[in-house]
Amino acid sequence: MDFLLLLLASGLVSGAAYGLIAMGFALIFKSTGVVNFAQGELVMLTAYISFTLYSTFDLSFFPLMLVTIPISMAIGLALERLFIRPMLGEPIFAIVMVTVGLAVVLRGITIMIWGPDPFNFNAGIPTEVVELGGVPFYPAQLYLIGALAVLTAAGWAFLRFSRMGIAMRAVAANETAALLVGISVSRIHAIAWMLSAAIASIAGVLFAANFKLAPDLWFQGLRSFPAVILGGMDSVIGSAVAGLVIGVIENLFQGYVGQGLREISGFIVIVIVLMVRPFGLFGSRDIERV
Amino acid sequence: MKNGLLALSAFLLASTAAYAADPGVSDTEIKIGDVNIMTGPASFIGRAVSVGSKIAAAEINEAGGVNGRKITIITEDDGYVPARSFQALTKLIEVDEIFALNGTSGTANVLAMMPLIEENNLPTVVTTAPNELVYNPVRPSVFTVGASYSDAFYAQLKYIHENSEPANAVYGLIRQDDDFGGAVEAGYDRAVKEFGVKDGLRIRFKKGTANFAAEVAQMKQAGVNVLANGGIIAGAANILGEARKLSMDLQVASVWSEDMPPSVNLSAPAGYDYLVADYVALSGPAIDAFLEKAKKYASDEEVGAINRYTYVTYVGLKALAEAMGQCGQELTRACTVEKLRGLKDFDTQGISAPLSFDNPEQLSGKAVAVYQLNAAEKTFKALTDFADY
Numbered sequence: 001m002d003f004l005l006l007l008l009a010s011g012l013v014s015g016a017a018y019g020l021i022a023m024g025f026a027l028i029f030k031s032t033g034v035v036n037f038a039q040g041e042l043v044m045l046t047a048y049i050s051f052t053l054y055s056t057f058d059l060s061f062f063p064l065m066l067v068t069i070p071i072s073m074a075i076g077l078a079l080e081r082l083f084i085r086p087m088l089g090e091p092i093f094a095i096v097m098v099t100v101g102l103a104v105v106l107r108g109i110t111i112m113i114w115g116p117d118p119f120n121f122n123a124g125i126p127t128e129v130v131e132l133g134g135v136p137f138y139p140a141q142l143y144l145i146g147a148l149a150v151l152t153a154a155g156w157a158f159l160r161f162s163r164m165g166i167a168m169r170a171v172a173a174n175e176t177a178a179l180l181v182g183i184s185v186s187r188i189h190a191i192a193w194m195l196s197a198a199i200a201s202i203a204g205v206l207f208a209a210n211f212k213l214a215p216d217l218w219f220q221g222l223r224s225f226p227a228v229i230l231g232g233m234d235s236v237i238g239s240a241v242a243g244l245v246i247g248v249i250e251n252l253f254q255g256y257v258g259q260g261l262r263e264i265s266g267f268i269v270i271v272i273v274l275m276v277r278p279f280g281l282f283g284s285r286d287i288e289r290v
Numbered sequence: 291m292k293n294g295l296l297a298l299s300a301f302l303l304a305s306t307a308a309y310a311a312d313p314g315v316s317d318t319e320i321k322i323g324d325v326n327i328m329t330g331p332a333s334f335i336g337r338a339v340s341v342g343s344k345i346a347a348a349e350i351n352e353a354g355g356v357n358g359r360k361i362t363i364i365t366e367d368d369g370y371v372p373a374r375s376f377q378a379l380t381k382l383i384e385v386d387e388i389f390a391l392n393g394t395s396g397t398a399n400v401l402a403m404m405p406l407i408e409e410n411n412l413p414t415v416v417t418t419a420p421n422e423l424v425y426n427p428v429r430p431s432v433f434t435v436g437a438s439y440s441d442a443f444y445a446q447l448k449y450i451h452e453n454s455e456p457a458n459a460v461y462g463l464i465r466q467d468d469d470f471g472g473a474v475e476a477g478y479d480r481a482v483k484e485f486g487v488k489d490g491l492r493i494r495f496k497k498g499t500a501n502f503a504a505e506v507a508q509m510k511q512a513g514v515n516v517l518a519n520g521g522i523i524a525g526a527a528n529i530l531g532e533a534r535k536l537s538m539d540l541q542v543a544s545v546w547s548e549d550m551p552p553s554v555n556l557s558a559p560a561g562y563d564y565l566v567a568d569y570v571a572l573s574g575p576a577i578d579a580f581l582e583k584a585k586k587y588a589s590d591e592e593v594g595a596i597n598r599y600t601y602v603t604y605v606g607l608k609a610l611a612e613a614m615g616q617c618g619q620e621l622t623r624a625c626t627v628e629k630l631r632g633l634k635d636f637d638t639q640g641i642s643a644p645l646s647f648d649n650p651e652q653l654s655g656k657a658v659a660v661y662q663l664n665a666a667e668k669t670f671k672a673l674t675d676f677a678d679y
Contacts (some may be wrong), residue, residue, distance in 0.1 A: 003511050010503030017501075116333040117552040118524045120559060129535050129557065135543075212498040212524040212556055217333040219498055254504035262504065263496050265390050 005135050007255040008248060013141040013210065015227075015247020016148040020203035021220055022239035023151065023229035024196040030172045030234040031192035034084070037099045041106035042079075042197055044071040047204030048114050049214055051121045060124035061143065068196045068205060076197025078192050088186070097153055103218070111215050118214035123205050140209040147202050149268015152240040159236065164191060174233060226266045228274055232283020242281060245269070296627025312623045320359045320614065320621070322347070323382040324393030325403065326376050328367035331495065334552060335340055337595040341392050341588055345580075346611070348376065348587035356614045357621070361607075364388060368395050372402035376588055379403045380485030390626060392607050397421040397469075407432060413626040415614070417606035418599055420569075421469070421629060423653045429507055431627045433647045435569075435606055435655040438472065441679045442658050443477030443518055445673055446543035448515055449565065449660045449673055451485045454541055459512045464529060465520030467494040467617065474520040474545070477523075490514045499525060500505035506532035515620070520565070522547045527556035534560040541565075549661065549670060550597040558665040565673070567658040570601040571644055572670040576640030580604070580652035605638045605655075610643050613634055642674035 005284045022042055026057035036042075050068040053059065054091060059067065064110070083102055125140045159165040170178040171188045179185050182256045224243065231242030246266040273281060314321040320333065324343055327336030340363075349363040364386045366378035371500035375395050380671050382388045383406060394400045397419040404635065407414050411431050416424050420436025447461070463478045471494060482489040490513040502521070508530060509517065517540050521529045522559040526548050542564035547553055549566045557564070571577050580601065584593050613629035614621055627679055636645040642656035657676040664671065 005508060006507040006510075007504055010501070010507065011505065012500040111330065111333070117333045118555055118556055120527075129537075136537070138531075139534060207500075211528055214524050217497060220500070251504040255508060258508065259494055262499075 002134070005133070005148075006045075007251045009135045009137065011248035011251030012145055013137075014250065015244035015245070016144045017203065017207050017210070017220065017243070018224040018227045019148045019240040019243025020144075020151065020199060020206070021022065021224035022174040022201040022231060022243045023155065023236050024203065025197045025225070025228045026231065026233060026236045026239040027155075027199065028192050029228075030139040030236060031168050031231075032095075032189050033175075034095050034099065035233070036196070037096065037221075038079075038103040038106055039196070039200060040218040040224075041103045041110070042072075042076070043207070043221060044215070044217040045106050046075065046197065046201035047112055047121070047205075047208045047213055047217060048110055049112075050077075050123065050201065050205045051119060054121065054123060058124075064124050065202065065205065068201050071205070072197045072201035074152075076193040076195075076200075077190055080193035084189070084193070085186065085230025107215070107218055110218075112171075114215075116215055117280060118212050121205075121208045121213040122259070123209040123210055123238065138210065144210060145200055146205040147206055147239055148243070151199060151202065152237055155236050164188075168192065182261040198228075201276060226270050230266075230270050230280055232280030234284055235282035238280060293593075301584035301653055311389035312389060312621075313383075315359065315621050317360055318359055318394045319395065320390075321362050321364055321386060321388045322357055322610070323367050323379065323386065323388035323391045323523065324363055324365040324537045325378045325382070325395050325399065326365055326390070327395055327663050328365065330369045331491045332370045334550075334597070335418065335599050336367070336370075336393075336395075336577075338550075338597045338599040339603045341584070341592045341595055342605075343392055343607050344592070345584055345587045345600070346604045348355060349583065350608070350611050354472060356611050357619055359621070361611065363392075365393070368399055370396060370399065370540075371479065372398045375399035376402045376406065379406050383412070389410075389623065390610055392417070393603060394419060395446075400424050404429060404432075404447070411623050413465060413610065413623055413630060415606040415610050415630075417602040418654075420655070421473075423469075429649055431623070432631050433609075433633075433652045433654070434640070435567040435602060435609070435645060435653075436564060437567075437658045438477075439473035440477035440480070440571075441656065442546060442620045444472050444481050445477075445567040445658050445660050445679045446565045446679070447478065447485070447518065448517070448679070450541045450543065451481070451487065453673075456515045456539070456541060458483075458513075459516050460488045461516045461518070462509045462514030463492045463518040463520065464492045464502070464509070465492075465518070466522075467495050468497060471520055474518065475588070478518045491663045495521075497524075501529060502529045502532050504531035506536060506538070509533070510536045510538055514538075516543075517541070518543045519543060523550075523553050524556055526553065529559065529562070530557050530560035530562050532671035533562070543567075546598060549663075550595075550599075554663065555669050558663070558668050561665050563663050563665050565660055565662050566670070568598060569655045569658050569676070570598050570605070571641055571659070571672075572598070572661050572671075573672060574640065578603075579639070580641060602655075605642050608638065609633060609636050609647075 036171035167183045231238030250262045254262040351360045368375040399659045416434045425434045465474045546568040616629040617625040634646045645654040658677045659668040660674045
């Protein structure tokens with residue numbers, strides 16, 4: 001089995017996890033201008049909720065997600081209504097600080113409910129190794145890559161063709177103008193949080209299925225942040241692609257250069273890219289018209 | 291009458307002088323402090339530590355206490371944060387007025403508390419952080435129980451080399467890029483040099499890494515078939531999971547955290563019957579007897595939280611109680627420290643090797659035994675007795 005192929009395959013797996021989490025960040029930023037620092041915690045919380053559903057009802061993956069996603073969307077909506085909506089009109093910095101506080105609260109609640117022990121959580125996905133083109137995968141790894149592909153395509157179609165998606169882009173482009181043409185900005189914000197929570201749940205469940213479910217899962221939010229920067233803070237699709245790029249680069253650096261370069265390799269790429277394109281690979285350039 | 295009053299005054303002064311100097315002791319009670327990780331991701335360690343102290347105290351108290359004085363454990367949470375450890379011990383000393391300290395959290399946490407421990411000459415038994423930084427330089431009132439990670443890895447690799455080494459053995463190491471990882475590598479380094487085996491690959495990783503696919507692919511590429519796995523808990527399990535995916539035939543040496551039930555539950559599905567070396571027993575009559583005792587003194591939930599940290603803390607408090615008992619009714623910190631320093635071959639009923647602090651480092655329990663997991667049954671069997679390496 002080819003060493004390079006192994007590194008590329010496993011890079012795609014970790015990159016898919018980065019990409020999914022990054023999509024959630026970008027979706028909220030695109031619609032509200034807020035960097036949600038509780039995104040990693042949302043990933044963790046929804047994964048734990050899914051774990052409880054799985055343990056209680058012994059569901060296979062797709063039925064499990066059919067139950068998990070609506071619950072996650074409800075949580076996203078509740079968070080937006082309770083903590084973000086009252087902050088409308090306040091400086092962005094204040095709203096961002098609310099998300100920081102929310103992150104700490106969600107972390108505490110998760111450990112309070114589920115305890116500190118890590119769990120094996122296969123999310124109803126088989127665990128036998130399968131081979132694709134001579135490269136071994138766990139099915140959960142293929143589900144992760146598949147989920148990113150499906151959500152990227154769905155996200156593109158949603159933002160490109162649906163009324164809601166177009167309204168979301170309008171709000172992102174100019175909130176006041178969107179309001180003037182009759183778009184309910186607060187509704188768009190709520191929907192962004194709901195969709196972001198749905199993506200977070202898919203990311204969380206599949207990350208846990210691949211790398212165990214533990215209370216430090218929230219940290220993957222921070223680890224995925226470079227993908228958001230690289231792809232462009234306001235580019236949902238760009239964040240997904242950037243996640244893959246960073247995952248593959250990290251693995252290639254670790255495989256061929258080694259010794260701790262995995263962590264810094266992604267940041268080296270980000271520094272280089274941002275020096276050339278400060279708004280990220282796929283982000284919108286800020287244009288000021290005089 | 292006047293002489294009688296003088297005599298009574300002298301008696302009262304004499305009987306309370308020691309207690310005035312050393313808080314935490316009354317005619318009926320000895321207060322023992324416990325700074326512990328009760329919240330946060332590492333709280334499964336703290337819960338286990340707490341249960342160990344509770345069982346030891348209950349057993350001692352039921353047998354009449356220490357010269358008639360009952361032990362009271364006062365626990366403070368530090369959340370594994372060194373600054374909070376200092377605050378917690380300050381509170382235990384100034385508000386609760388403890389006499390001695392048994393639970394001491396992690397290495398950085400003990401070091402953060404060290405100025406207070408030294409200033410108060412607080413008899414302290416460190417059972418969960420047997421790091422050289424704790425006992426070198428030696429602090430007069432601090433006594434450490436436990437082996438080094440270096441010895442633990444050397445012991446396992448020695449066992450593999452002598453008993454189950456595969457043909458064309460290639461050794462490999464994966465470890466954290468910190469002091470803990472350095473200790474693991476020291477044991478690995480000693481083993482490969484002493485045994486003259488092929489040192490295939492050494493890889494470092496950052497704490498918190500979840501995806502080890504590239505690292506394990508490197509191991510496979512290097513032909514590694516004896517792995518020193520320096521990952522812990524989910525990390526160790528993910529390393530073994532990747533190895534299983536690549537169909538690697540491995541002999542595996544592990545960190546002693548991997549003998550705890552949560553770790554075993556995570557790692558066992560990979561199917562590797564890995565080794566661990568530990569300074570407490572994991573199976574056998576001593577543990578069976580301890581678990582019976584636990585059911586008597588602890589709740590079902592507490593019994594469920596028992597792991598190796600329970601055993602070490604139990605042993606630590608028993609040793610502390612033995613030293614306090616030797617002081618008789620005139621119990622002082624100075625006397626307790628002196629008696630701990632003289633402790634030799636203290637019998638832990640098979641839970642660890644006998645404890646002796648009569649050495650310059652005031653360090654005991656360095657002997658480790660090697661165990662092997664039965665991944666299918668999630669049980670350990672002893673491969674060696676406790677021995678120094």
